[in-house]
Amino acid sequence: MGVLEVLGARPPRRPLQEARGPAGGSLRRRGEAVSGPLPRLVLFDVDGTLLSAGPASRRVFEEALVEVFGTAGDIGAYRFEGKLDPVIVNDLMSAAGVPAATVAALGSEALRRYLDKLETALSDRAPALKPGVRELVGAVATSPGAVSALLTGNVARGARIKLSAAGLWERFAFGAFGDDAPTRVALGPVALARGRALTGHPFRGENCVVVGDAVADVECGRALGAKVVAVATGLTAAEALERAGADVVLLDFSRTDLALEAILG
Template sequence: MESSSHSISCRHRRHRLAPRQATPIHKGPVNCELKIEWAGQGCVWSAAMAQVVLFDIDGTLISTGGAGVRAFGRVFETEFGVANACANTIFAGRTDRGLASDILSEHGLGVSGENIGRIFRGYLHWLEEYLPDDHHEPLPGVRDLLAGLRALSAPPVVGLLTGNHPEGARRKLEHFGLWDEFAWGAFGDIHEDRDDVARYALELAREQLGAELNPGEILIVGDTERDIQCARAIGARVLAVATGNETAADLGRHNPDLLVNSLVEVCAADL
């Protein structure tokens, strides 16, 4: 699950770019001494060219054991009297705004600003209840990769591109000790379409690094086909990691630029 920004600012704009396809030269486990390259349209893109690295949260950085899904279900039960409201809902890669709108529509409830607000307020309350008390460790390789990125001689900007509500993202990442790792984020409380969150992330990156920033200098890291799709929507590159609900085979069918089983296989120097 998972548009706003915090600096970690809450502005949302749209910026549309034509997608750029890419064909992987290397796919699979990463050798830290290997210079990973991707072939674009008539050019070779080196991973060392990444100026911005944007991470998804759920299934990429952390696993909450379904805390967000349970919180959504509970808020529909307590606020709207609908039991099992999320039984037919696929959460992976979605924005919280899109989820709220779809579940309201499915059960004949008004998709209004008031109802969206009720959902978000209740969701944030129940999320605190469901985050696992006995689990505070991110997914394998996450801490080492983030530390490695910080240690680079010319480190990229490291941020978030997630469907999470910004406050939900903060609470989840603080629970796992990761919130302060990220300079800013584009979040899922405004836009229903993750591609629009990606467009906003591109705009934020250009505000920070200059309007001349090439989208191909942005690397998106995520665990769902929607992460791959939103990267394509802005012409960014994408590293797919099979630590969420989708297998490496599932992700591979969507032709990510790089595919790994977990972030243990990725070296900061390659990004």
């Protein structure tokens, strides 16, 4: 199939269930009834799936940690993919021997400084979109059979900074972010609840598709009972995503037709 290849497919598993968002999307007024067939709720990860913010993102994260805690720990060896931003701070500082009470007290300040620096860095050099992402995100956002949203480890402001710099923020109706729950798996129910509240659709896990590039994305989708479409444009190999239980694994999104079939088919 060329650059994009389907490596694995299996039937989605069963549900689980259970609100801040980016753009307005086609959202209902409070109390407004929604009728008609239920659309797919498509939940996109950001880093590695849609874009790469490049070395600048890790560099400014490091600078912020050093400014606040006096150390960035072993950030060079740390794997960011699939992690929530507050968890990254906690992991790095705990491993560096910073007391838990200090991390709890100063973690939000470290993230604020990181985000200030990130906004400046990405205004100078926009993130690089992964192959086919602009076309795919546009197609899902305008599909009458889908609601396009985010499920990401970025805190809300971080997701907005990255996606705004890439020209994609307005394509998403809402999001579940790294500051909405303590774990990635817990973000799934947050996304469902937010989707129900903002659209009026009674979404359940089986109505969702989680799209991501990391094993943590696959695990989140599995726990939610969603279909999982994984893409090997991050740091995780396609074979590892398949072993983790993704329903479909794509090498990238360069073939919009095949990617849409995987997500909405």
